[in-house]
Amino acid sequence: FRTAHTVFIKETQDYGAVHAVEEAAYLAALLCPRLGMPFVYDMASAIPVELRRHRILGTAVAQRGLAAFERLALRRASQIVCSTGLADYVRAAVPGISLTEWRFPPLIDAADQAAVRQLRDELDVPSDAHVVGYTGNFAAYQRLDLLFEAFTQALAVDPKLMLVCVGASAEARAAALAQFAPHARARVRILAPESRDRMPAYLAMADCLISLRPSSDNLPLKVLDYMAAGRPIVATRGRAHEPVLNGERAFLCE
Numbered sequence: 001f002r003t004a005h006t007v008f009i010k011e012t013q014d015y016g017a018v019h020a021v022e023e024a025a026y027l028a029a030l031l032c033p034r035l036g037m038p039f040v041y042d043m044a045s046a047i048p049v050e051l052r053r054h055r056i057l058g059t060a061v062a063q064r065g066l067a068a069f070e071r072l073a074l075r076r077a078s079q080i081v082c083s084t085g086l087a088d089y090v091r092a093a094v095p096g097i098s099l100t101e102w103r104f105p106p107l108i109d110a111a112d113q114a115a116v117r118q119l120r121d122e123l124d125v126p127s128d129a130h131v132v133g134y135t136g137n138f139a140a141y142q143r144l145d146l147l148f149e150a151f152t153q154a155l156a157v158d159p160k161l162m163l164v165c166v167g168a169s170a171e172a173r174a175a176a177l178a179q180f181a182p183h184a185r186a187r188v189r190i191l192a193p194e195s196r197d198r199m200p201a202y203l204a205m206a207d208c209l210i211s212l213r214p215s216s217d218n219l220p221l222k223v224l225d226y227m228a229a230g231r232p233i234v235a236t237r238g239r240a241h242e243p244v245l246n247g248e249r250a251f252l253c254e
Contacts, residue, residue: 017078023047029073038078045218046070046089050141052215067093083218085239111204111229119201123189129162133206133231135199136222138165138172143212148179155184164189166202203229208251213240 018039020028025041032039048066051057057066071093074080080099082090087101125131132151138144144165151163165188168176173190180188194202203209209226210233217239224244226233233250235241245252 020073020077025073025077026069029069029076033076039076040079040081041073041077043080043082043086043090045083045216046086049089049216050139053140083221084243085217085219088239089217109200111200113204115201116204119205123164123191125162125164125189125205126160128160130158130160131206132161132163132208132210133202134163134165134167134210135202135225136167136211136220138168138176141213141215143214144176145179146212146214147210148176151188152180152184155187162187162189164191164202164206166191166199167193199225200229203231206231208232208234211235211241214238216240219243 016037018028018032018037019042020039021042022044025039025043028039028041048063048070051066052063054062056062074090074094074097078098080090080097082099082101084101087099090097090099119125120127132154134144134147136142147163147165151161155161165176168190169192173192176190177185177188203225206229209229209231211220211223211226212235213220214236219240223233223235223241227244227249233245235245235250235252237252237254241250241252
């Protein structure tokens with residue numbers, strides 16, 4: 001903390017305000033008042049909620065501490081800029097607070113069909129495969145365990161299914177593949193994060209795109225890219241998705 005304090009002061013002393021993203025707002029809440037400096041809390045998620053399934057940080061004591069830190073950051077921030085779907089959560093935590101909900105426009109181009117064919121070849125995805133796609137990180141709050149379980153069950157009904165997930169670290173990839181039996185593992189591709197310009201081909205290759213967010217209220221930004229790609233979407237029902245998705249735009253499930 002002492003090192004972080006020194007770096008923070010050196011990095012911010014020439015500026016008039018601090019833009020604190022996610023957990024950095026907790027540090028800003030402690031230090032900015034001492035420096036007489038305002039800060040904006042860029043809140044993409046509710047950190048205590050995202051960590052509820054963590055072995056240690058999900059305990060009752062840890063959750064109370066995280067919630068207290070979050071309220072401190074919210075109260076001390078000059079402005080809250082939060083992900084779509086989090087406004088009610090923020091107002092419940094600190095009534096009367098000044099906030100703005102943001103929405104990112106999708107930044108993807110239409111996929112080139114030659115690039116899609118090339119990608120299928122690279123990944124050894126047959127032309128007749130029914131591709132289920134997921135993009136994003138593999139953090140526990142994403143509940144990819146539900147996707148893996150569902151895919152295994154669906155594969156028993158449709159043996160042409162293939163699951164392609166983009167965004168895994170090497171460790172997450174090994175852990176994910178270990179959840180599949182050998183026969184199902186052959187129908188699964190767990191891939192590292194890709195560059196933004198490659199993503200249109202991945203989205204276009206999918207016959208449906210998956211977004212799971214059963215325990216959060218904030219809109220996953222991937223959904224905007226999914227919608228722009230024009231592919232069918234399967235998403236969990238709830239506040240995380242229903243600001244922009246409904247029964248006409250996606251298959252919503254529990």
